[in-house]
Amino acid sequence: MDLIDTLRSTGSVRDFTDEPVDDAVLARVLDTARFAPSGANAQAWRLVVVKDPVLRGALRDLYRRPWVEYLTLTAAGLRPWSPVNDPAAEAAALAAGTAQAEEAAAAGLAAHLDEVPVLLALFADLSQLAAVDRDLDRYSLAGGASVYPFAWSILLAARAEGLGGVLTTMLIRKEDEVKRLLGAEDPLVLAAVIALGHPVRQVRRLTRQPVASFATVDRLDGAPFPAGNAD
Template sequence: MTGTIDTILSRRSVREFKEKEIDDVVVEQILEAGRWAPSGLNNQPWRFMVIKSNNTIEKLSKLTHYTDVVKNAPLLIAIFLDQDSSYNYVKDVQAIGAAIQNMLLASVELGTGSVWLGEILNQKEKVNEVLDAPSSLELMAIIAIGYPVEKDRTSARKPLEELVYYEKYSLKKNE
């Protein structure tokens, strides 16, 4: 396997980052990958907020159990659902999940590491206050991004036999 499949299989959540800023060109490429995710009716319901300010990162770090992950990331991207452009909540949330996955995979390709932070959603109103986000934006996740501290990162997955069901069908016609 090569290319996309290798990237998918090698992606791991990175929670420890080097003290090194992310170049704006890399940030733009990650955002571009998110922008190209599929969405129903091509409504592109996502909005991204790039967060680099140490002051803002510090405030956000206090709104999650993953304080150190957030505090040590040189870059955060908050992903929102723009309720003004939403036409179907479930489809739009799924589209945002695709945008997030695109950004996580782009991060790997660009030599950075990232982690999808969902627990911070428990404080989404406070996050919106810190970010001064318009009320029409609903926080969906924050991605912490940085250059990964070198270490082994392993992950296990359940076997396909535990995850996949096949429809019942007959090999004989007309049965």
């Protein structure tokens, strides 16, 4: 695929056909993704290709509760687990719960995570991350810059193979259990779980905000940067 077309059409895919993904195809995807940038080229990632049905089923079961909580917080008008949320408001929303959230979690990816053709658990090695914002009095982001480009490269390389996929961080809410399940020890931490497969419907066109909505000149309150024919 053309690079620009790939970048503009790689959306999140959560519905897959039953067609399996050959190990050789996955190997090509990972062989390409490994060229993703990372701080000091440390490549501070470890990847587990989860094939065992028992392990897959356990991950599915762990996934469900955080997903219910995510849907519940969303229904309450909160951005789930935002670093600036009022903890009391979150606790109240979760205590109230919603039947709709429970019902929604009984379908879709949350209910069928164990059935996706490829299930990858991505771990980050904290000892290899240069988290330059570690000592700031705010939520730390910088360390992820050495791991998530690799995850995105997996999705792009999969797209080039005719596959689709989704990166989910939901299981981080159950990190200790996932680490025990997959044999991961400190300083490894769970960064994401990636599902891949042949999509039921391949995304051809994505909807995003135009460049002028997020880019300004010189200052955040500066003039919008020209967006051209963005769509």
